[in-house]
Amino acid sequence: MKKALAFDIGGTKIYCTIINENGEICDEILKFPTPKKLEDIKQLLKQEISKKENLVDVIAIATAGAVNNSNSAVIGSTGNLPKGYSNINFQSLSKKRVFLENDANSASWAEYKLGASKNTKVSVMLTLGTGVGGGIIINDKLLKGKSGAAGEMHFKMYNDKRRKCSCGSWDCFEIYASGTALKLDAEEILNNKNVTTYDVIKGANNGDREMMSILDHWQNDIIAGLKGLANIFDPDCIVLSGSMAEFINIEKVEQEVNSDIVTTPTSIRIAETGNYSGMIGVTLLALAEV
Amino acid sequence: MKKALAFDIGGTKIYCTIINENGEICDEILKFPTPKKLEDIKQLLKQEISKKENLVDVIAIATAGAVNNSNSAVIGSTGNLPKGYSNINFQSLSKKRVFLENDANSASWAEYKLGASKNTKVSVMLTLGTGVGGGIIINDKLLKGKSGAAGEMHFKMYNDKRRKCSCGSWDCFEIYASGTALKLDAEEILNNKNVTTYDVIKGANNGDREMMSILDHWQNDIIAGLKGLANIFDPDCIVLSGSMAEFINIEKVEQEVNSDIVTTPTSIRIAETGNYSGMIGVTLLALAEV
Numbered sequence: 001m002k003k004a005l006a007f008d009i010g011g012t013k014i015y016c017t018i019i020n021e022n023g024e025i026c027d028e029i030l031k032f033p034t035p036k037k038l039e040d041i042k043q044l045l046k047q048e049i050s051k052k053e054n055l056v057d058v059i060a061i062a063t064a065g066a067v068n069n070s071n072s073a074v075i076g077s078t079g080n081l082p083k084g085y086s087n088i089n090f091q092s093l094s095k096k097r098v099f100l101e102n103d104a105n106s107a108s109w110a111e112y113k114l115g116a117s118k119n120t121k122v123s124v125m126l127t128l129g130t131g132v133g134g135g136i137i138i139n140d141k142l143l144k145g146k147s148g149a150a151g152e153m154h155f156k157m158y159n160d161k162r163r164k165c166s167c168g169s170w171d172c173f174e175i176y177a178s179g180t181a182l183k184l185d186a187e188e189i190l191n192n193k194n195v196t197t198y199d200v201i202k203g204a205n206n207g208d209r210e211m212m213s214i215l216d217h218w219q220n221d222i223i224a225g226l227k228g229l230a231n232i233f234d235p236d237c238i239v240l241s242g243s244m245a246e247f248i249n250i251e252k253v254e255q256e257v258n259s260d261i262v263t264t265p266t267s268i269r270i271a272e273t274g275n276y277s278g279m280i281g282v283t284l285l286a287l288a289e290v
Numbered sequence: 291m292k293k294a295l296a297f298d299i300g301g302t303k304i305y306c307t308i309i310n311e312n313g314e315i316c317d318e319i320l321k322f323p324t325p326k327k328l329e330d331i332k333q334l335l336k337q338e339i340s341k342k343e344n345l346v347d348v349i350a351i352a353t354a355g356a357v358n359n360s361n362s363a364v365i366g367s368t369g370n371l372p373k374g375y376s377n378i379n380f381q382s383l384s385k386k387r388v389f390l391e392n393d394a395n396s397a398s399w400a401e402y403k404l405g406a407s408k409n410t411k412v413s414v415m416l417t418l419g420t421g422v423g424g425g426i427i428i429n430d431k432l433l434k435g436k437s438g439a440a441g442e443m444h445f446k447m448y449n450d451k452r453r454k455c456s457c458g459s460w461d462c463f464e465i466y467a468s469g470t471a472l473k474l475d476a477e478e479i480l481n482n483k484n485v486t487t488y489d490v491i492k493g494a495n496n497g498d499r500e501m502m503s504i505l506d507h508w509q510n511d512i513i514a515g516l517k518g519l520a521n522i523f524d525p526d527c528i529v530l531s532g533s534m535a536e537f538i539n540i541e542k543v544e545q546e547v548n549s550d551i552v553t554t555p556t557s558i559r560i561a562e563t564g565n566y567s568g569m570i571g572v573t574l575l576a577l578a579e580v
Contacts, residue, residue, distance in 0.1 A: 066552075066553070075554075076552060076553070076554075120436075121436060122433075122435050122436055122440070134522075136522075138428060138433065139429075139431065141429065143412075143428065143523070144524070145412050145523055145524020145525060145553065146410075146411060146412055146524055146525065146526045146554065146556075147524055147553060147554040148524070149521075149524045149552065149553040149554065150412070150522065150523055150524035150553070151522065151524075152521040152522065152524075152552050152553060153521070153522070154517075154518065154521040154551070154552055155445060155515075155517070155518025155519070155521060155522060156447065156514050156515075156517065156518055157446065157448075157449055158447075158448050158449070158450075159447055159448070159466075159510070159511060159514040160448075167552045168550075169517070169550045169551075169552075172521075176449075220449070221449060224446050224449040225445075225446075227444075227445070227446065227459070228444065228445025228446055229445070231439075231442040231443075231444040231445060231462075232424075232426075232440065232441065232442065232443070232445060232522070233433070233435055233440055234434070234435020234436055234437055234438070234439045234440035234441075234442075235435060235436065236436045260458075260459045261444070261459075262356075262366060262439065262442050262444055262457045262459075263356070263366070263435065263437060263439040263440070263442060264365075264366075264436065264437040264439065266436075
């Protein structure tokens with residue numbers, strides 16, 4: 001059975017393991033804090049690859065940042081990875097083919113092959129974490145766009161400059177739907193800079209009405225964004241993943257979205273393939289190519 | 291050479307002509323005011339079809355409203371057409387195959403085959419008229435979605451209930467980017483219910499600063515929407531068509547969109563296939579099937 005040495009490279013941690021063509025993890029999962037220096041990231045990858053490349057058919061890397069259409073290089077914005085990250089020659093790190101895909105795209109592919117969006121023709125996945133990632137699958141293909149960067153959830157929620165987004169623009173969906181956004185909602189509503197996302201979640205869980213209403217406010221912005229995506233894509237389903245997805249009232253979101261769109265009802269679902277979905281998805285994509 | 295008897299059915303007028311597989315018009319173009327009564331619409335179609343169906347290979351109808359994935363029926367919202375329009379059994383009107391597609395989708399296909407988006411992999415087209423239509427083409431296929439209704443440009447520009455949209459929801463792109471929107475902008479800015487879209491255009495053309503700034507305000511909302519579409523689709527180009535497109539400063543819009551997106555620059559273009567693009571596009575789609 002074909003296998004990949006899979007990585008998931010994020011701003012804070014790097015995962016690594018071996019995954020087979022069924023998406024099954026067949027080795028220990030290594031976890032490293034992401035080195036601050038570019039050279040140290042390269043060194044770490046090189047070292048892990050040299051240990052295991054002989055055991056696998058391909059090196060499959062899910063990474064922060066957009067990935068080009070030949071799946072060979074990172075282009076454009078790469079979150080909180082060191083400067084120069086997008087200049088890494090990933091192929092030079094291994095004798096085997098090195099295959100890259102954006103982490104959110106990879107995770108959405110895992111959901112499509114093994115999880116919540118299995119057997120759909122059109123699906124949209126949103127990864128709600130510190131930021132918001134997106135992956136769109138249409139007719140058995142990831143939507144990549146002309147340069148590979150499609151699926152970025154930077155569409156405006158307002159057009160009067162309220163919140164600066166991490167991308168440098170204003171009022172993108174990301175800055176209303178992410179974990180960061182929930183903290184900003186709380187700061188604004190409570191007029192308190194020190195309140196954290198955790199405070200809101202904990203308070204809401206304990207029945208604190210103010211915290212519950214902040215969580216509701218955040219969820220309403222997500223609902224608004226999902227309505228737009230439902231009207232644009234008319235998808236079979238929209239899958240929510242990431243650390244913030246568990247705080248969503250999925251039945252309520254589905255009901256509210258479907259009560260206010262021009263297309264037929266869509267299904268809103270929670271992702272099923274777990275923490276390693278990025279590595280699983282990029283493995284399945286990479287092994288389809290070797 | 292294969293030919294279609296083509297119709298374009300809108301809320302105010304119905305066009306009809308014969309078009310060949312090159313997209314060339316080969317007959318006179320008939321124009322009728324759209325009958326107010328459902329029976330009269332059916333009668334009109336039946337009459338024109340019975341005159342000419344023997345001359346063609348297929349009946350190709352570009353229509354207001356979403357069209358299902360088998361291109362046989364209108365589903366959902368149909369603008370200002372009479373109630374029951376979506377229940378018409380179009381196939382019963384002819385011995386030949388009757389093929390339907392949404393008018394904006396049809397026009398975008400004409401642009402893709404013969405016009406501004408020729409040879410692109412991913413293109414988005416917006417038809418800016420009384421309302422806003424959308425057509426999205428990815429890898430040589432119209433994006434239709436699960437039910438056929440994809441490409442609806444009803445994503446929110448605000449999430450605090452400012453303007454009611456024609457779709458029944460609030461603050462969709464359509465109600466900020468259409469001709470109707472330009473009138474609303476002028477009404478709000480001038481605090482005058484009687485100002486018309488024509489007043490704004492005429493004033494702006496004559497150098498009236500107030501009218502120019504209203505037109506600019508409207509264009510800025512369009513720019514904001516295009517940024518989102520550029521980030522979501524990473525398209526080769528976005529094509530603007532429809533009666534309102536000529537009032538857009540295309541170079542300025544392209545420059546502003548590209549200065550504020552996370553993907554590589556996209557090209558913003560004006561549609562090239564003219565008033566009959568709906569009939570041309572639906573003909574090319576229909577003839578590919580017979």
